[in-house]
Amino acid sequence: MASAVGSGAAVPFWRAAGMTYISYSNICANMVRNCLKEPFKSEALTREKVHFSISKWDNGVPQKPTIRSDTPEED
Amino acid sequence: MAMAAFRREGRRFAPLITPRPIAAVRSSPIPEEQAPLGVRSISTQIVRNRMKSVKNIQKITKAMKMVAASKLRAIQTRAENSRGLWQPFTVLLGDSPSVDVKKNVIVTISSDKGLCGGINSTSVKISKALHKFTSGPEKGTKYVVLGEKAKAQLMRDSKKDIELCITELQKNPLNYTQVSVLADEILKNVEYDALRIVFNKFRSIISFVPTTSTVLSPEVVEREAEAGGKLGDLDSYEIEGGETKGEILQNLAEFQFSCVLFNAVLENACSEQGARMSAMDSSSRNAGDMLDRLTLTYNRTRQAAITTELTEIISGASALEG
Numbered sequence: 001m002a003s004a005v006g007s008g009a010a011v012p013f014w015r016a017a018g019m020t021y022i023s024y025s026n027i028c029a030n031m032v033r034n035c036l037k038e039p040f041k042s043e044a045l046t047r048e049k050v051h052f053s054i055s056k057w058d059n060g061v062p063q064k065p066t067i068r069s070d071t072p073e074e075d
Numbered sequence: 076m077a078m079a080a081f082r083r084e085g086r087r088f089a090p091l092i093t094p095r096p097i098a099a100v101r102s103s104p105i106p107e108e109q110a111p112l113g114v115r116s117i118s119t120q121i122v123r124n125r126m127k128s129v130k131n132i133q134k135i136t137k138a139m140k141m142v143a144a145s146k147l148r149a150i151q152t153r154a155e156n157s158r159g160l161w162q163p164f165t166v167l168l169g170d171s172p173s174v175d176v177k178k179n180v181i182v183t184i185s186s187d188k189g190l191c192g193g194i195n196s197t198s199v200k201i202s203k204a205l206h207k208f209t210s211g212p213e214k215g216t217k218y219v220v221l222g223e224k225a226k227a228q229l230m231r232d233s234k235k236d237i238e239l240c241i242t243e244l245q246k247n248p249l250n251y252t253q254v255s256v257l258a259d260e261i262l263k264n265v266e267y268d269a270l271r272i273v274f275n276k277f278r279s280i281i282s283f284v285p286t287t288s289t290v291l292s293p294e295v296v297e298r299e300a301e302a303g304g305k306l307g308d309l310d311s312y313e314i315e316g317g318e319t320k321g322e323i324l325q326n327l328a329e330f331q332f333s334c335v336l337f338n339a340v341l342e343n344a345c346s347e348q349g350a351r352m353s354a355m356d357s358s359s360r361n362a363g364d365m366l367d368r369l370t371l372t373y374n375r376t377r378q379a380a381i382t383t384e385l386t387e388i389i390s391g392a393s394a395l396e397g
Contacts, residue, residue, distance in 0.1 A: 011322075020329050023259050025330065026256065029252070050252055051244075052243050053241070054257075056238070056239055060234035060237070068256065
């Protein structure tokens with residue numbers, strides 16, 4: 001985990017870009033997944049699908065939900 | 076002759092009557108109500124229709140139970156494996172549910188679908204208790220709600236405190252990427268000093284423990300570390316690279332949140348399937364009991380009708396002979 005943070009800049013470049021550790025590590029994990037050989041690669045990529053709908057509430061009133069999804073054709 | 080007309084009437088009207096909810100659960104009074112009219116044979120149509128519908132409901136609940144059982148098996152191993160993700164964090168940072176901070180965020184985890192016993196109301200109840208416990212003057216407690224069911228329950232009286240609402244989580248099988256993206260969204264959209272995640276921990280198919288996990292913000296962790304206790308040991312770790320302790324703590328807190336949330340979502344999904352399984356099991360058993368009672372009533376009425384008819388035929392014949 002500590003090694004993933006990598007180079008010892010004062011403020012890590014990804015933090016300066018406004019990312020959290022989670023999104024940074026997700027991008028790294030996706031890189032590793034893409035390095036797999038074929039049968040395992042597509043398997044790993046199909047396994048990690050993102051889908052949820054999120055809506056912010058403002059003073060007791062729900063705003064319009066946004067859908068985060070990797071598979072837009074289903075909607 | 077008149078009686079025969081009556082009987083036909085009864086038959087004809089029976090299908091019209093049945094769709095109405097007749098005396099909710101008790102089924103036996105129907106034939107007895109008609110008996111004082113002097114109708115010779117009572118229409119059995121109503122009972123027969125009810126038997127049919129109860130049988131269909133039983134089929135559905137049985138099927139739902141099977142589906143829940145197979146889903147449970149798939150998700151249970153994943154939930155058990157995911158426990159290894161948060162345990163190191165608890166060893167390192169400890170879990171401090173009693174910490175007193177200004178901005179509390181309660182993450183209530185529930186299911187999107189119903190028919191799964193009381194797990195959703197349990198987590199809502201715990202969340203409300205936590206809300207009451209943590210709120211006070213100069214303190215703010217907000218909800219982040221996962222799942223339709225908790226949303227529906229919290230909308231009733233805590234509308235103002237809901238900050239974020241997340242649904243449709245279980246469309247694809249749950250995975251870490253999804254939950255971490257979700258955790259990222261939560262971290263970006265909510266200001267917090269402490270995140271309290273409320274979920275049902277899966278213990279066995281019939282027992283779920285409502286649980287809260289607390290994730291502190293890096294500043295609070297630092298403050299607590301200075302105060303000593305378990306977090307005071309943090310200084311004895313050597314930090315690699317050029318990062319400061321604050322940065323490390325921030326990274327750790329973020330990663331801890333996504334890991335704890337991942338485990339919580341899985342545990343809750345597991346509990347949901349378990350609860351659905353036992354709920355469906357008991358409802359198909361209830362349907363079976365009801366069917367038995369109805370069959371008994373049906374047979375008894377039919378028997379009575381046959382007996383009366385026989386008696387009438389015999390007495391008519393003997394009157395002719397006499």
